[in-house]
Amino acid sequence: MPLIHTISDHAPILLSMDGPVHRIKRTFKFENWWLKEHDFQQFARNEWRKTTHISFSQRTNKLARGLKVWCRKKKPLQQELTDLEEQINNLQMQPMQQQNFSLENSLVNRYENNLTKLTDYYMQRANKEWIKDGDRNTSFFHRAILKRRRKNTIFSTHICFLHANFDRPYIASQLPHDSNVYTNSVPDKQELWETLQEMKKNASPGPDGFNVEFYIATWSWIGDDVINLVRTFFIFGVMPAHINATHIVLIPKKLVSMVPADYRPIRLYNVVYKLIAKSLANRLKSHLPDYIHPSQQAFIQGRRISNNIIIAQEITHSFTLSSWKHQSFMLKIDLAKAFNRNISIWSTPWCSASTLVYDDLIIQPPNFIYPALFKDLWIPNQKRWNEELVDTIFRPDTAHIIKTTPIIDSNDADFLFWKLTENGICHAKSAYYACVQELYNSGEDKPQQPSPATTHLLSQVWKSKNIIPRIQTFAWRILRKALPTGARAGCFSKHISKTCCRCGLHED
Numbered sequence: 001m002p003l004i005h006t007i008s009d010h011a012p013i014l015l016s017m018d019g020p021v022h023r024i025k026r027t028f029k030f031e032n033w034w035l036k037e038h039d040f041q042q043f044a045r046n047e048w049r050k051t052t053h054i055s056f057s058q059r060t061n062k063l064a065r066g067l068k069v070w071c072r073k074k075k076p077l078q079q080e081l082t083d084l085e086e087q088i089n090n091l092q093m094q095p096m097q098q099q100n101f102s103l104e105n106s107l108v109n110r111y112e113n114n115l116t117k118l119t120d121y122y123m124q125r126a127n128k129e130w131i132k133d134g135d136r137n138t139s140f141f142h143r144a145i146l147k148r149r150r151k152n153t154i155f156s157t158h159i160c161f162l163h164a165n166f167d168r169p170y171i172a173s174q175l176p177h178d179s180n181v182y183t184n185s186v187p188d189k190q191e192l193w194e195t196l197q198e199m200k201k202n203a204s205p206g207p208d209g210f211n212v213e214f215y216i217a218t219w220s221w222i223g224d225d226v227i228n229l230v231r232t233f234f235i236f237g238v239m240p241a242h243i244n245a246t247h248i249v250l251i252p253k254k255l256v257s258m259v260p261a262d263y264r265p266i267r268l269y270n271v272v273y274k275l276i277a278k279s280l281a282n283r284l285k286s287h288l289p290d291y292i293h294p295s296q297q298a299f300i301q302g303r304r305i306s307n308n309i310i311i312a313q314e315i316t317h318s319f320t321l322s323s324w325k326h327q328s329f330m331l332k333i334d335l336a337k338a339f340n341r342n343i344s345i346w347s348t349p350w351c352s353a354s355t356l357v358y359d360d361l362i363i364q365p366p367n368f369i370y371p372a373l374f375k376d377l378w379i380p381n382q383k384r385w386n387e388e389l390v391d392t393i394f395r396p397d398t399a400h401i402i403k404t405t406p407i408i409d410s411n412d413a414d415f416l417f418w419k420l421t422e423n424g425i426c427h428a429k430s431a432y433y434a435c436v437q438e439l440y441n442s443g444e445d446k447p448q449q450p451s452p453a454t455t456h457l458l459s460q461v462w463k464s465k466n467i468i469p470r471i472q473t474f475a476w477r478i479l480r481k482a483l484p485t486g487a488r489a490g491c492f493s494k495h496i497s498k499t500c501c502r503c504g505l506h507e508d
Contacts, residue, residue: 028209206270
């Protein structure tokens with residue numbers, strides 16, 4: 001229920017969690033494969049030109065409704081593919097002299113076209129930006145869609161409290177009088193077209209449901225209306241109704257998100273609003289360094305956030321110089337870790353089954369609240385496993401491992417301890433000894449130790465200043481018998497022969 005608002009431009013709301021859960025009606029989203037339909041351009045253009053007497057946002061809403069009806073009349077892509085496969089198969093099963101090759105070629109072309117549409121359908125949902133060309137509709141896209149859907153689904157969340165701060169300084173509504181001509185200019189058609197081309201083609205659309213791909217494909221008949229809207233804003237400073245409407249989406253920052261702080265809220269804007277915002281940003285970015293403090297290095301043209309990293313490294317290095325005569329210290333603080341002394345169930349190896357918690361997780365009803373820390377699996381105020389809760393969340397094998405994991409009767413802070421060193425810190429040397437000991441226990445041959453003469457020669461090679469590093473490395477490999485030969489590589493892969501590829505004999 002919306003409430004009144006006074007000074008702030010934010011409208012407060014009253015949220016009630018009581019009552020039945022209603023299924024949210026799916027909003028319209030433009031499908032990229034529609035562009036490959038032979039009648040799309042004509043139908044969409046006619047629908048658009050029927051609504052010249054209403055506002056731009058109303059025209060997009062009517063176009064969206066018209067495209068919904070138009071799409072329902074189309075046969076589903078998968079069904080169309082199945083029917084074409086059956087027709088092609090029936091033609092190819094006929095005797096050679098009775099086959100209609102022209103009809104077969106026509107059906108094959110239709111099949112290829114529909115397969116391309118289906119690929120566009122899944123690529124749009126997989127949201128893989130690095131894919132340009134390659135495989136078509138494969139299991140990769142299906143797995144990517146399912147993974148993205150599971151990751152972005154919010155089953156439940158803890159709502160503690162919300163805090164808003166509206167005491168912020170206002171920004172001047174006018175640019176300095178000495179601004180250049182470009183800053184005060186109005187975008188033309190060519191600039192807006194280039195700006196549109198720079199946007200992500202398959203980015204999530206705003207409330208109107210139309211993405212950048214749609215505007216690029218229909219620019220010949222929708223471009224003039226977009227240009228008029230943008231130019232009207234720049235000339236009169238008036239934003240048409242509903243153009244700046246947004247969808248707020250919560251993106252998980254963790255594998256298992258429990259509280260609102262675990263989500264990153266983003267806003268999905270309409271493409272036309274992005275055009276206006278990006279045109280304004282292009283005109284303002286050259287002035288930002290004059291108004292933003294030099295210590296702010298990120299997101300400012302001509303500045304790099306890596307500069308602060310270099311400065312911090314130089315300051316740290318200066319502490320070790322003999323010329324530094326000042327009493328100083330440096331603090332590296334991670335507030336999130338400093339105040340969180342508990343171990344997460346989902347991101348820390350806290351028991352022998354910690355790698356299986358995701359695979360053996362049992363999905364619960366939407367209103368179920370998953371535990372975040374391993375102490376949440378205890379009975380409240382007791383250091384005993386809540387066996388009923390563990391059995392509910394995890395499959396039997398993993399649940400048994402968790403319930404048999406001993407709980408230490410201590411209130412000290414939890415930390416990871418490496419048992420093979422006295423101080424509990426893991427390093428490469430101790431890990432190497434652990435691997436060697438495992439080889440001994442498994443009955444494998446012990447690694448051969450070099451002779452004293454070989455060790456002395458290696459020492460001379462490494463200390464020499466006249467031998468280039470790659471020759472030193474090669475000499476070390478020869479003396480330690482560590483060259484990547486077939487005999488050694490064949491121990492790790494059955495596809496590599498242990499014999500010489502020229503003579504067929506075993507290597508020395």
